[in-house]
Amino acid sequence: MTWLMGLIVALACLSSSGVLSVRSQHLTMVGATSALPYLRRAVAGWEAEHPGYTVSVSGGGSVAGLIEVSRGRADIGVSDVRPNQVLTGKVDLQSLALGRLPILFIAHLAVGVRNLSRAQLQRLLMGQSTNWKAVGGTHTPVIVMTRPLASGSLEIVQHEVLRGGRVTPRAIVALSNGAMLAAVQETPGALGFVESGNIPAKVAVLAVDGQVFHPHNAGQWPFYAVPRLYWRPQASASVKSLALYLATREYRPQYGIFDRVS
Amino acid sequence: MVLHLVALVLTGVAAALFALIIVSLVRQGLPSLTWRFLVGSPNERAGDNGIAPELMNTAFLIGVTWLVTAPLGLLVAIFLREYGFRRRSAVVRPLNHLRATLLSAPTVVVALVVYRVAVGWWHWPVSLATGCLTLAVINWPFMVTVAEQALASVPQSYREASLGLGATRFATAVRVVIPAALSPLIEGWGLAVARLAGESAALVITAGVNVSRHFSLWGPGETLAVHIWYIRTEGVSVNRDAEAAATGVILLLLIAAVVWSSARVARMLSGGEPR
Amino acid sequence: MSMVRDRAPTRITAAATATFAVVGLGLIAALLLGAWPLIGEPRPLANLLGGLWDPLRGAYGLAPFFVGTVVVTATAMALTLPFSLAVAVVLSRPLPDGVRLGATRVLTVLTAVPSVIFGWWGLLAVVPWVRARFGGAGFSLLAAGLVLAIMVTPTLSLLFYQALRSVPRAFRDGSAALGATPDQTLVRMELPCALPLLIQAVLIAVARAVGETMAVQMVIGGQTVLPTGLTSPGATLTTQILTDMSIFPPGTRGHAVLDVMALVLMVGMYLLVRLAERWVAMP
Numbered sequence: 164m165t166w167l168m169g170l171i172v173a174l175a176c177l178s179s180s181g182v183l184s185v186r187s188q189h190l191t192m193v194g195a196t197s198a199l200p201y202l203r204r205a206v207a208g209w210e211a212e213h214p215g216y217t218v219s220v221s222g223g224g225s226v227a228g229l230i231e232v233s234r235g236r237a238d239i240g241v242s243d244v245r246p247n248q249v250l251t252g253k254v255d256l257q258s259l260a261l262g263r264l265p266i267l268f269i270a271h272l273a274v275g276v277r278n279l280s281r282a283q284l285q286r287l288l289m290g291q292s293t294n295w296k297a298v299g300g301t302h303t304p305v306i307v308m309t310r311p312l313a314s315g316s317l318e319i320v321q322h323e324v325l326r327g328g329r330v331t332p333r334a335i336v337a338l339s340n341g342a343m344l345a346a347v348q349e350t351p352g353a354l355g356f357v358e359s360g361n362i363p364a365k366v367a368v369l370a371v372d373g374q375v376f377h378p379h380n381a382g383q384w385p386f387y388a389v390p391r392l393y394w395r396p397q398a399s400a401s402v403k404s405l406a407l408y409l410a411t412r413e414y415r416p417q418y419g420i421f422d423r424v425s
Numbered sequence: 426m427v428l429h430l431v432a433l434v435l436t437g438v439a440a441a442l443f444a445l446i447i448v449s450l451v452r453q454g455l456p457s458l459t460w461r462f463l464v465g466s467p468n469e470r471a472g473d474n475g476i477a478p479e480l481m482n483t484a485f486l487i488g489v490t491w492l493v494t495a496p497l498g499l500l501v502a503i504f505l506r507e508y509g510f511r512r513r514s515a516v517v518r519p520l521n522h523l524r525a526t527l528l529s530a531p532t533v534v535v536a537l538v539v540y541r542v543a544v545g546w547w548h549w550p551v552s553l554a555t556g557c558l559t560l561a562v563i564n565w566p567f568m569v570t571v572a573e574q575a576l577a578s579v580p581q582s583y584r585e586a587s588l589g590l591g592a593t594r595f596a597t598a599v600r601v602v603i604p605a606a607l608s609p610l611i612e613g614w615g616l617a618v619a620r621l622a623g624e625s626a627a628l629v630i631t632a633g634v635n636v637s638r639h640f641s642l643w644g645p646g647e648t649l650a651v652h653i654w655y656i657r658t659e660g661v662s663v664n665r666d667a668e669a670a671a672t673g674v675i676l677l678l679l680i681a682a683v684v685w686s687s688a689r690v691a692r693m694l695s696g697g698e699p700r
Numbered sequence: 701m702s703m704v705r706d707r708a709p710t711r712i713t714a715a716a717t718a719t720f721a722v723v724g725l726g727l728i729a730a731l732l733l734g735a736w737p738l739i740g741e742p743r744p745l746a747n748l749l750g751g752l753w754d755p756l757r758g759a760y761g762l763a764p765f766f767v768g769t770v771v772v773t774a775t776a777m778a779l780t781l782p783f784s785l786a787v788a789v790v791l792s793r794p795l796p797d798g799v800r801l802g803a804t805r806v807l808t809v810l811t812a813v814p815s816v817i818f819g820w821w822g823l824l825a826v827v828p829w830v831r832a833r834f835g836g837a838g839f840s841l842l843a844a845g846l847v848l849a850i851m852v853t854p855t856l857s858l859l860f861y862q863a864l865r866s867v868p869r870a871f872r873d874g875s876a877a878l879g880a881t882p883d884q885t886l887v888r889m890e891l892p893c894a895l896p897l898l899i900q901a902v903l904i905a906v907a908r909a910v911g912e913t914m915a916v917q918m919v920i921g922g923q924t925v926l927p928t929g930l931t932s933p934g935a936t937l938t939t940q941i942l943t944d945m946s947i948f949p950p951g952t953r954g955h956a957v958l959d960v961m962a963l964v965l966m967v968g969m970y971l972l973v974r975l976a977e978r979w980v981a982m983p
Contacts, residue, residue, distance in 0.1 A: 189550040189643040191633075199659045203467065203635045210638045217644030219551040219633035222658075224946030234951065236544045237551075250952075306837045311922075312756060313947030335839050335933055336922030336943060339658035341665075349828065350837055428883040429793070435786030439853060443810060446821045446850075500716035508710070520717065523724045525973040526966060529907040530727070531938050533945065534962040538730045541950045562723060569720065595709035616812060623814030626914055626942060653816050654914075673817050681809045688805050 190218045190402060194228025194241025195315055196339055197264055197358040198390045201418035202241070202409065209408045216401060224313040225390075226250060232393050238402045243315030243388040256393040259410040262420040263387040264358045266316050267376055269344070269366040271353045275300035278370040284324055287354055290331025295352065307334040308346055308355030315388050316340075316358050323386055358388055360419020381421040390420070450677070454670030462671060467636060467652075474668055476652060476675065478636035483648040483679075485553060486632065487621045490560040495614055498568025499603070505569075506576045507584070507598040527566040535563050536627035543631075553646035556632025560621055567620065571613030575606040608695035615687025619680040625650040649676045728966060734950065734959035748960065753924040755944065760957040762964070764926045768841060768934040772916065773909045775845025775930065777902065780853045784905075787853070788860030789886065804861070810854035819918035822847035827919050834931040839921030842930045847915050852905045859901030863894040896979045903976040907969055913938040937961045 192202070199220065206218045223231070225242040232240030233251035243264070246256055268284060270276065274295045279287070286292040287305055295303045309330045310317045321329055335350075337343035340357045347353040348365045361378050362368050368376060376384050392406045415421070457474075465475020510517045539559045543549045549558075579602050587597040603610070625648075633645035634655050647655070649672055656662070656669040738744050741758065750761030791803060826846045831838030867890050875885040891898070921933025922943055935943070941958050948954035 189552060189641065191544075191550040191552075193551070196634075196659050199634065199655065206635060207638055214639065217552075217637040217639055217641050218635075219637075219645035220635040221551040221631075221633045221645075222629045222946075223949065226947045226952075227949040230949045230952060234545070235548075311943045311946065313944070332925050333923060335837055336924075336935075338917065338922075338943065341656075341658045341660060342918070345657075345823065346839070349823075350831070350839075353837075426881070426883060428886060429789070432786035432789040435783050436790045439783045439787055439857075442850065443854075445825075446818075449821070449824065450817065497716055497720070500713045501720045504713035504717040508713070520721060522970060522973055522977075523721065526970045527724050527727070529911045529969040529972075531911050531913055531941065531962065531965060533913060533938070533942055534731070534965070535727065537945065537950060537958075538727050541730065545950070562727070565720060565723065593706035593709075595706050595713070616808065619809075619812030623812065623816075625814070625816055650814050650816060653814075653820075657816075657820070669820070673814075673820070676814060677817070680812050680814075684809045684812060685805060688808065692801075 188216050188401075190216065190238040190405060191236075192218060192220045192228075192239040192241060193223045193231040193237040194239075195225040195243050195390050196222050197243065197316070197388065198241055198261060198418075198420065201261070201412075201415060201420055204414075204418070205409050205412050206405075208412070209405055212408075213401070213404075218405065224311075225315040226313045229256075229393060232256065232395065235395065238394065238398060239406055240393040241390055242393060243390045244318050246393065255396055257396055257398075258391045258393045259406050261390045261392065261410055262415050262422055263382070264390055264420055265360060265376060265381055265384045266319060266356055266386040266388060267359055267363070268354070268356050268369040268371060268386075269347050269363065270355075270369055271347060271351050272365065272367050273301065273351055274303055274354075274367065276369070277367055278373060281324060281372050284369075284371060285326070285328065288320070288325060288330050289328050290333055303352040305354055306350055306352045307331055308337055308343055308350075308353055309334040310343065310356075311336055311338060315390070316356060319386065319388055320356055358419070360416065360421065378416075381416075387421075447677070450670055450673055453667055454672075454674040457664060457667040457671035458674060462668075463675070474662055476649065476672055478640075479647055479649050479652045479672075480675075481640070482553065482632075482636065482646040483622060483650075483676075486556050486560060486628075486646060486648055487618055489557045490564055490621060491614070491618060493557070493561050494564045494568045494617075497565060498570075499572045499610075501565075501569045502572030502576055503595070503598045506573060507594055507602060509594070524566045524569050528570060532563050532624060532627040533630075535559065536630045540630055550643055551631060551633045551645065552641075552643045553632060554642050556628050556646050556648075559627050559631045560624065563624065563627065564617055564621060567617055568614075571617065572610060575609040575613060576602055578609055579605045608691040611687050611694065612691040615684050615691075618683045618687075622648075622676060622680050622683075623650055624648075625654045629654060649679075728963075731959045731963045731966065735956050735963055737953065738956040738960055748957075751926050753940075755948070755954045755957060760954075760960075762937070762957075762961065764924055765935055765937045765940050765961070767927060768920070769910060769936040769938075771841050771927065771930070771934070772844045772848060772920070772936055773906060775842060776848035776852060776909050777906060779845060779849035780856055780905070781902075783849075784853050784856035784860050787857035788864055791857070791861045792864040792890075793882075804858065807854045807858050811858065813851075815851065815912060815915040816918075818847055818851050819915035821850075822915060822919040830931060836931055837921060837933060839919060839933045840931045841920065841927055841934045844916045844920040844934075844936070845930075847919050848909050848912060851912065851915060852909055855908060856901060856905040859904060860898060863897035863901055864890060866897055867893045899979045900976045903972050903979070907972045910936075910965065910968060911938060913942050917942050937965055 202220050225244045228240035228242040229246050229250045231237035233254040276298055283298045293305055295301055295305055337346050343355050343357050344363055347355045394402050394406055462475055464477050466478055467474055505517050536559050539562055543555045543558055549555050583601050583605055584597055587601040628648055628651050634647055634651055635645045636647050637644040653669050653672050656665050662668055747760050748762050751763040752759040752761040826843045827838040830840055830843045875889045916936055917939040920939055922935050923933035924935055927934035941961050945958055948958055
């Protein structure tokens, strides 16, 4: 019994005092996975200029990014959803935008449609049109693909395209952009959306209201997420240096992150 | 004989199915399986991706976790098995239920709790160390199970003889029972390594999804399984499917090598008799 | 006395065991603590048992996930049982030692294949097959059941094999000497003799199937309304934890329901453990 008590006391001490705290040279970033390919490269670049520092990037999603950074469990949060009181409490986070990450609407190659009006897109995503014939395509049932609730791109689609409406609950949920792309490629009748800076292969990238996406005019494409880096006001100089470095690399467009006009 | 024929046919179908899975994985991964791939670093845009840091992280995470949990599991098993508690006693039974329940706990759940304690309370960074802690919690119940089953395979008469000669219970366990149980222990330990190597969901949260230029216990620790997850999730490399498959092949080879060799060693120790 | 010399090592083993208990109970306590805020919600029980999942608006109906978990697990078990039993029967017949040894080692390696690999194969082969055969999206409870069935087959085969091997050789010889054919011996003598162990094996496999996350998530479709049939998409408790844990990290209001789901899983596992124990204690 004494053993048990001793252990509990020891655990309590550890939990309260933070004896094991090791944060100074090891930074943690948590957040949106859509910027991961870029962050993996850029973080390595910053580490090369700052010997002795290591930076871990953890998955978790946009919402987790905001929550973890505001509670001090991460040094930088990456998020493309807007912070609000519920997520961040009273912490007044500082932030820098990485740029614009275009959100493309994609469909299976055989649906016979390449251009949709915003209203058509809305009806399809909300499950009101259930066959591609209704929008001038082939006779194929529509299979809507969506992303989890935590996804920043879902929030933007519901806000910008559905005007506050919601994607049909009958939609298939793909966990990530990669899973979404693979699912739409292989499922006849599929309609989905991905965050991507180039034109993905083996799917139909839909034009919306006649506007066609191309990497050269990515700055004008109306649907985009803005992944931002967030940190606490009292963060150390190295955290700020890392954030500034990440937000200013000129090779961001290679990873689909564009400036406003390009 | 009809039933036996049916059994043979069904076995054939199952074997063919597994062969199909493995062959299609290897076929997709083979083009990317080059020496450069094994010794290079991740570099998606340049097109010459490598997985050397991931290999190292996998080995490190599993190695440390193994070194911590193998003795801990053995100690718990010795306490439960070798101190003469009856099987249904008030000490052993609840602990066995706990062990068996934890054994099937979803690893994501374990990871969330560890994250809250290590990252939230202790202010550890997301890192190899946190990943090790998570894997240790996931693996401990398994190690206890392995050790318990191994100790159970030793005939009671061995213990009686040793105790009769005046040895203490602990000495009996260490000098008599464990050497006699070494063969199943080693086999189980090999399986534990394989189980750990495949873990991805828990490590995405606790060990991170990138690798650092500077190797550190407190730095990020992407493993092979997590790398497969990453490539399939957001990877932007041109031949990402082939790279995921190639990483899968390497992971599978590692697992097969560990399981196979531990089974061989176990068989050598048991004097060649089939267990 | 030997007890005196034994004191230090006894303490060490006892301390290790106590730590183990603390870690395990701590894990469960953390889940309980996390699930606690849900008590404060209006009508928590009716809410949890309902069929509507809209966690951002406080609707935490878990019924679709219970149904998903049960259906997927049952499908997987129904599909794997004949195959696993067949493999075990074949292995337990007189075979050359080398063949038997090789086969069991291959099975052991297969039990450890990472679930992402099965999920990947499910996307490549199972989902398109379901789509071609039954229409719809292909992502479905059936696809998840098929992938799971394949995943648990090596584990279940090995456990069945151990169960059949526990039947003493003399019984089998005796049966043969009485003129029973191998089929008769198998059905009338070996399977009944091994029944408790066979059932325990099934329960272990069920536990593994219920707990599987990654592979199932990749092929099940993640739809959060009550599934209408075997070929409609759905979600299980584990896949839904994985999908929604990023919108409800620890400390948010909705996280409580994820902890409830985890607790339900743990209670389910505990019941399976007790059930398995009962079956083995019986003979």
